[in-house]
Structure formats: C-alpha cells, structure tokens
Amino acid sequence: MNVNAERSVSLWMATVREWQAQPLTANERADVVVVGSGIAGLSTAYELCRQGQSVIVADRGAIGRGMTARTSAHLASVLDDFYHKLIGIRGRDEARHYLHSQIAALDRVEQIQQTEEIECDFRRIDGYLFAASDDDVSLLEREIDACHSLGFSDVAWDTMPAAADGREYRCLRFLNQARFHPLKYLEGLMRCIQREGGRIYADTPVMSVEEKDGETIVRTQNDHQIRARATLIATNSPINDWIAIHTKQAPYRTYVIAGRVPSGSVVDALYWDTLDPYHYVRLQPVGDEHDWLIVGGEDHKTGKADDQPERIARLTEWARAHFPQMSDPEHAWSGQVMEPVDHLAYIGRNPGNENIFVVTGDSGEGLSNGVAGSLILRDLILGRENSWAGVYQPNRISIGAAGEYISENLTMPANLAEHLTGGELSSVDELKPGDGGLIRRGTTKLAAFRDDGGELHLRSATCTHAGCVVHWNGFERCWDCPCHGSHFSVDGEPLNAPAFKPLAGAQE
Numbered sequence: 001m002n003v004n005a006e007r008s009v010s011l012w013m014a015t016v017r018e019w020q021a022q023p024l025t026a027n028e029r030a031d032v033v034v035v036g037s038g039i040a041g042l043s044t045a046y047e048l049c050r051q052g053q054s055v056i057v058a059d060r061g062a063i064g065r066g067m068t069a070r071t072s073a074h075l076a077s078v079l080d081d082f083y084h085k086l087i088g089i090r091g092r093d094e095a096r097h098y099l100h101s102q103i104a105a106l107d108r109v110e111q112i113q114q115t116e117e118i119e120c121d122f123r124r125i126d127g128y129l130f131a132a133s134d135d136d137v138s139l140l141e142r143e144i145d146a147c148h149s150l151g152f153s154d155v156a157w158d159t160m161p162a163a164a165d166g167r168e169y170r171c172l173r174f175l176n177q178a179r180f181h182p183l184k185y186l187e188g189l190m191r192c193i194q195r196e197g198g199r200i201y202a203d204t205p206v207m208s209v210e211e212k213d214g215e216t217i218v219r220t221q222n223d224h225q226i227r228a229r230a231t232l233i234a235t236n237s238p239i240n241d242w243i244a245i246h247t248k249q250a251p252y253r254t255y256v257i258a259g260r261v262p263s264g265s266v267v268d269a270l271y272w273d274t275l276d277p278y279h280y281v282r283l284q285p286v287g288d289e290h291d292w293l294i295v296g297g298e299d300h301k302t303g304k305a306d307d308q309p310e311r312i313a314r315l316t317e318w319a320r321a322h323f324p325q326m327s328d329p330e331h332a333w334s335g336q337v338m339e340p341v342d343h344l345a346y347i348g349r350n351p352g353n354e355n356i357f358v359v360t361g362d363s364g365e366g367l368s369n370g371v372a373g374s375l376i377l378r379d380l381i382l383g384r385e386n387s388w389a390g391v392y393q394p395n396r397i398s399i400g401a402a403g404e405y406i407s408e409n410l411t412m413p414a415n416l417a418e419h420l421t422g423g424e425l426s427s428v429d430e431l432k433p434g435d436g437g438l439i440r441r442g443t444t445k446l447a448a449f450r451d452d453g454g455e456l457h458l459r460s461a462t463c464t465h466a467g468c469v470v471h472w473n474g475f476e477r478c479w480d481c482p483c484h485g486s487h488f489s490v491d492g493e494p495l496n497a498p499a500f501k502p503l504a505g506a507q508e
C-alpha cells in the first residue's frame, strides 16, 4: 500500500492503467537496490541499468503511484523559491551549479523519451512567472537580475498571454521549459529497466537497510533480504534517517484541480504567480475538442488544516478569474512536497554511510530534482566524480538558512506537547460516517474514524516514525503526521514514508 490508496485520484492516475508487478518472494542479490519507484527511483534505476548494473527496485505499493502520480508535472529550471534568494543563502557558484543540473535534467527527459520512444506528451514550452500585484514587480526585477547573473539568458520581461480578467500581468518569460504526462513517462522507464534486466517488485515494503562487510542489506516486511553493493533510498521522505535530514525539511500538502478548456483557448505554457503559497498552472492537451487546464496551490503545512473543500473552492474561483473558459473541475487531488530549509534537495551519500544513498527534499521541483538526482547518483554509485554533487550534499548545514531551520523545527516539540492535551472528541459517538478525529483514552491519544457503513476504526494516534501525534485529513481520509510527512490509512497502514510500521492497534 502507498498513497495510491488515498481517496483523491489525479488526472494522471485516471488516464493510465496501474502496472502489474509481483512482490519479492525470495532473497536476492543485485549491484544496486533502489527503494521507491517514483521519478527519482526509476530514473536512477534506468541510468544504472544503462551502465550495465544489475538493479532491483522495491516499492511498498503500486509502482509509480507515490507523489509522482499526484504532481502537476511542470518540468522547469525555474526555481519556485527564487534564484535571488538561493544566491543569498548558497552563493552564486552553487546557484549556478544548481541551475545547470536542472537544465541537464530537462534535457535528459527530452533525450530519454525521444531515444526510448516513450509517448508521454513531452513538449518544450515557455514558462511565465507573473506578478500577482504591482508590488511584486520588484520581486521579478530581483529575479531577472539574479538569473542573468547566473548566465540564465533565456529569461525576459513579457506580459502574461493567458489572463482574461482584463489586467495586464507583468511577467518573466522563461524559454525552454517543458511538460509531460508523468505516469506515461514512468511506464516507459519501467519498460526500459525491465528490458535491461532490472527487476521491479511492487507490494514489497522495506523495513530496514544496513551496511555490513562492504555491502548493503535491505530487509523487507515479508522477511526477505536483498544484498547489494549499494542501496538508494528514494522514498520521497527517507525511511532510513532519523535526524540528519528530517530536521532540515518540512512536509507541505498542496492541492490541484483540472477542468476542461476549449482546445487552443489557453497558450500551452507553464504559469506561476508570486503569491505565497503560489498558484501553478499548465495545460494537458488531449485532442481537438478540449484541453485540461491544471491549476494548483493552496498549500499548507501537512496536518495543519482540514478545510480542503474551501481550498478547492478557492482554487476554482482563482482559476475562473484568470481562465473564465474553464468548465467545472472534474478532477481534484492533493499531494505532499518536502520543503528543504535552504531550497535545494538532498541528494547523495546518506550522512554516516558509505554505500547507502538518499534523494529527498523535492520541493516544487521534485521532478527535475529526481532526474538531476539520477545523474548525480549514477556517478556517485559508480565511483565517478560529479560536479553538481556538492550542491546537493545531504550532510550540509546552510548557515544562511538558520532562521528557516529553527522555525520549521518548532513543529515537532509543539506536536509532541499535543500528547498531553485533550482530544478533539469527548466520545466516539460524536463521529458521523466519514469523519475522523482524536480522542483521549487515559494517557494516550487515539485516532478514530467512522466509515460510511458506521463501523468505527480505532488506532493509536502516535506516529510510528518518531512519536508525533497524527492529524485527520478528511479530503484524503487518512492520518497525516505534521512532523516529517508520514501518512497512514484509517486502519493504521503506512501510506507514505518515512514511517514503515502501522499505527498500533487500540480497543474501543
């Protein structure tokens, strides 16, 4: 099981069938094990297979049905946290390395889909970052100066081509961005990996990974072992690390709607505004009659809001104001991104390990980060130099991001204090069908959910990763952990890393 079991269904999930893969049923060996079959895991597995490595991919649930199935799939070298801020925190040289790695990631997707003949609706298009208000034009001025100072010359002033609310939005136009259908692309990668002899196992939760006598040993829930020279943890939020990385990033829920627009009525481009949280928009053309307009935003810290219908309504209202030709949304879904405190992903050797590697901290650029990561990890795992590796080093501490580090790390102590407070419910009888809530029982808190048939589902509310209190998510009908991004089903099964053990059982 993974986040595929959460309630909402993305446009991508609705338009491709699920791929069949068997679970692991015996001990095995490989050169490299990749844990997790999202864009990061499958891209790295592909690169390693192409280098003649024997590779095993193991996923706790359906293949390719993690956050990559819930993305909006803008392929961008634009940085959503802004290059001028990144330069302030990490300096110009590191910002330039980051930019080059992102451009290379887009080029690599283009090349792979072309040479491997993966029909995934890939197209190079422009990106428009537009000022939501006149006050934000100065932000764009700082951003274009920063981009040009990095040698990013494909950025120019323009007016947003799509707005229909009568306003002329000042914007920056970024050439050579791209879009694709993420699941069609992953399906193509999966086919290539299998063609090269790679083994892909679904429904195979990994419970631990250790280094011993120069090799790595991965243990799965059904007690099988995979021994390999190296292991990559590509579970989006790492299952193997307790402090080094989890204190440097924070989980955020984000929401997306998709409605029809007449074919050709909106310019095929990527769009972002300058609000915080910002809106992100793109098209998915489907034929002569209509295109899908995909609009995302309304982010909040995971577990800190349970007003999703209002968020979807606000997204719809915003989309209508800017694109009045959009019909009522036919798809609405949510997902989670991990926001690193200094804006860049963590890719490389896991802190304290020699042969265990990690890729996380995806942020709003998780697709290009996953692909850039695959190029870096390929080199590190094969013992080669990679000029971008230093920028993404997982063990880095960014002094320039100290304020962000402190503020994000207040979540955990505040959450742990919730173990001492009262519950949201005084009795489970208050729960209507479809509702969930926390209730105090003696010294512990319980996570209670009543299903549509009236049956009560009761579990401990203590997250099995590091002990925080999980919060109800009524939109996805699951329990979200605000600390490091685990999600659990109403029966306590882990759906999203870092947790891999179920919520403890509880009696009524």
Ligand SMILES: Cc1cc2nc3c(=O)[nH]c(=O)nc-3n(C[C@H](O)[C@H](O)[C@H](O)COP(=O)(O)OP(=O)(O)OC[C@H]3O[C@@H](n4cnc5c(N)ncnc54)[C@H](O)[C@@H]3O)c2cc1C
Binding pocket: 001, 002, 003, 035, 036, 037, 038, 039, 040, 041, 058, 059, 060, 061, 062, 063, 064, 065, 066, 067, 068, 069, 070, 071, 072, 073, 074, 075, 076, 204, 205, 206, 207, 234, 235, 236, 239, 254, 255, 256, 280, 296, 334, 335, 336, 337, 359, 360, 362, 363, 364, 365, 366, 367, 368, 369, 370, 496, 497, 499, 500
């Ligand atoms: C709504 C939304 C919009 C986004 N928009 C964009 C965008 O426009 N552009 C962009 O670049 N990025 C975007 N992102 C971010 C991007 O989609 C993600 O960062 C990226 O897809 C994550 O890929 P991944 O491979 O790291 O993780 P995932 O796709 O989540 O894959 C991780 C896999 O690990 C598996 N796993 C977890 N635990 C275990 C375990 N114990 N054992 C075995 N397997 C395990 C999971 O089942 C899952 O399949 C968006 C994200 C969301 C949610």
Ligand code: FES
Binding pocket: 463, 464, 465, 466, 467, 468, 481, 482, 483, 484, 485, 486, 498, 499
């Ligand atoms: S995800 Fe770390 S405590 Fe829940």
